[in-house]
Amino acid sequence: MSKALIIDDEQQMRRLLRMALESRGYEIYEAADGPLGLQEAAFHRPDVILLDLGLPSMSGIEVLKRLREWSDVPVLILSVRDQENVKVEALECGADDYVTKPFGTAELLARLTVIQRRRFTRQNPEIIVGKLRLDLLHHEASLNAEQVKLTPTEFALIKVLAEHAGRIVTQNQIIRQVWPGQQTDQSEGLRVHINHLRKKIGASGPQIINEPGIGYRLESEGES
Amino acid sequence: MSKALIIDDEQQMRRLLRMALESRGYEIYEAADGPLGLQEAAFHRPDVILLDLGLPSMSGIEVLKRLREWSDVPVLILSVRDQENVKVEALECGADDYVTKPFGTAELLARLTVIQRRRFTRQNPEIIVGKLRLDLLHHEASLNAEQVKLTPTEFALIKVLAEHAGRIVTQNQIIRQVWPGQQTDQSEGLRVHINHLRKKIGASGPQIINEPGIGYRLESEGES
DNA sequence: AGCTTTCTTCACACTTTCTTAACACCCTTA
DNA sequence: TAAGGGTGTTAAGAAAGTGTGAAGAAAGCT
Numbered sequence: 001m002s003k004a005l006i007i008d009d010e011q012q013m014r015r016l017l018r019m020a021l022e023s024r025g026y027e028i029y030e031a032a033d034g035p036l037g038l039q040e041a042a043f044h045r046p047d048v049i050l051l052d053l054g055l056p057s058m059s060g061i062e063v064l065k066r067l068r069e070w071s072d073v074p075v076l077i078l079s080v081r082d083q084e085n086v087k088v089e090a091l092e093c094g095a096d097d098y099v100t101k102p103f104g105t106a107e108l109l110a111r112l113t114v115i116q117r118r119r120f121t122r123q124n125p126e127i128i129v130g131k132l133r134l135d136l137l138h139h140e141a142s143l144n145a146e147q148v149k150l151t152p153t154e155f156a157l158i159k160v161l162a163e164h165a166g167r168i169v170t171q172n173q174i175i176r177q178v179w180p181g182q183q184t185d186q187s188e189g190l191r192v193h194i195n196h197l198r199k200k201i202g203a204s205g206p207q208i209i210n211e212p213g214i215g216y217r218l219e220s221e222g223e224s
Numbered sequence: 225m226s227k228a229l230i231i232d233d234e235q236q237m238r239r240l241l242r243m244a245l246e247s248r249g250y251e252i253y254e255a256a257d258g259p260l261g262l263q264e265a266a267f268h269r270p271d272v273i274l275l276d277l278g279l280p281s282m283s284g285i286e287v288l289k290r291l292r293e294w295s296d297v298p299v300l301i302l303s304v305r306d307q308e309n310v311k312v313e314a315l316e317c318g319a320d321d322y323v324t325k326p327f328g329t330a331e332l333l334a335r336l337t338v339i340q341r342r343r344f345t346r347q348n349p350e351i352i353v354g355k356l357r358l359d360l361l362h363h364e365a366s367l368n369a370e371q372v373k374l375t376p377t378e379f380a381l382i383k384v385l386a387e388h389a390g391r392i393v394t395q396n397q398i399i400r401q402v403w404p405g406q407q408t409d410q411s412e413g414l415r416v417h418i419n420h421l422r423k424k425i426g427a428s429g430p431q432i433i434n435e436p437g438i439g440y441r442l443e444s445e446g447e448s
Numbered sequence: 449a450g451c452t453t454t455c456t457t458c459a460c461a462c463t464t465t466c467t468t469a470a471c472a473c474c475c476t477t478a
Numbered sequence: 479t480a481a482g483g484g485t486g487t488t489a490a491g492a493a494a495g496t497g498t499g500a501a502g503a504a505a506g507c508t
Contacts, residue, residue, distance in 0.1 A: 416488095418485095
């Protein structure tokens with residue numbers, strides 16, 4: 001049985017969520033604010049967290065950041081706002097998905113299933129982008145079935161790019177994932193590691209393309 | 225059935241509006257001055273408000289400011305010609321659009337539809353305007369499913385316009401959002417970036433329409 | 449400790465983007 | 479017709495961002 005933690009200050013919303021989730025067999029924990037939510041998360045180790053962005057005392061984003069310092073539990077954001085910026089920020093901070101209030105129960109449950117499965121399939125230990133293959137289990141990379149030796153940082157970096165192959169990943173997203181918990185400006189070093197990766201991958205593998213002022217994109221199979 | 229509140233001191237104008245809107249199935253409420261208008265708005269909770277700027281006793285701007293302290297209801301401004309400054313002020317105080325007296329019924333109804341159109345809840349942080357699609361998470365723009373390369377400033381600019389698609393955004397609003405924390409006059413550069421965007425979006429996407437003296441409007445789907 | 453590997457920092461050349469300026473082109477008004 | 483405000487367009491210098499090599503610092507290994 002999956003355990004779900006609901007962090008929302010509105011009791012009405014918590015009750016609604018509880019009923020919807022219990023009918024699916026979830027075991028429910030509740031918290032009415034951010035600090036309590038973190039405490040509950042640490043204690044009960046839920047399999048999924050539903051987090052409201054509009055919390056008192058501590059913003060939902062802040063809760064998410066703190067949580068991500070020690071946990072990879074799937075997080076579904078509950079947002080009332082139509083403000084895209086907040087949603088983007090939440091996703092960049094490691095949220096898995098979000099629903100906008102008001103939402104339908106069916107949709108909510110569907111999204112929960114998706115993000116939990118995504119976490120599960122992430123245990124699938126490899127990512128393949130064209131001729132490049134990343135073995136996440138052994139931290140090994142290979143190009144045309146030939147092994148390429150990558151340092152830990154380089155591997156973390158190419159992993160972020162490969163997970164979003166074909167799409168732009170912003171510098172902030174990269175830095176947050178490769179250097180978690182750092183607040184010093186790491187964009188200097190990022191350039192260097194990109195440089196190293198390009199040399200090691202060379203022309204035969206997927207190219208790392210820079211999008212000036214935004215971030216980088218790993219060319220996926222079939223692009224020119 | 226949508227409820228509309230008309231705030232105008234001329235009885236003739238109220239009657240004209242009432243007839244035009246009732247033929248579209250609106251339920252109409254009327255108020256002859258500002259204080260009455262606010263009272264009616266609070267009581268009936270209309271879905272849209274038509275507000276005349278030239279009111280006795282309390283200026284339309286004042287009514288709008290008071291209203292915005294507690295309500296996000298869409299407001300369409302009714303103004304006479306040559307009140308450019310007042311129009312700009314109204315838009316920056318939270319009005320959604322305006323029509324200039326005398327106006328055609330068709331135009332009035334079209335604008336009402338636009339400002340009332342509720343942005344359906346999106347589950348991806350993206351904005352879609354006709355054939356143009358903005359992916360806010362990845363900072364990617366696409367036109368007819370084909371990617372368009374935009375610079376950071378261009379992306380920020382089209383984002384502001386797209387968030388208010390079909391409505392007018394004043395130059396000040398644009399500049400404040402695209403160049404936050406700037407106090408130098410950026411309106412020179414704005415024209416240049418608008419120009420670049422028009423070239424990149426071309427004729428196949430939504431047009432960026434200039435409203436002289438006011439600002440810009442991104443043509444939304446269905447407009448000519 | 450000594451050695452190797454890896455990471456970070458710095459400097460500088462290079463590319464892309466932004467800003468500024470100049471001028472042409474409306475449209476409106478006198 | 480001319481004048482003026484606001485806008486569209488283009489080009490060039492300024493600013494910001496990026497690629498690259500190397501050297502010192504930090505971390506890991508024997």
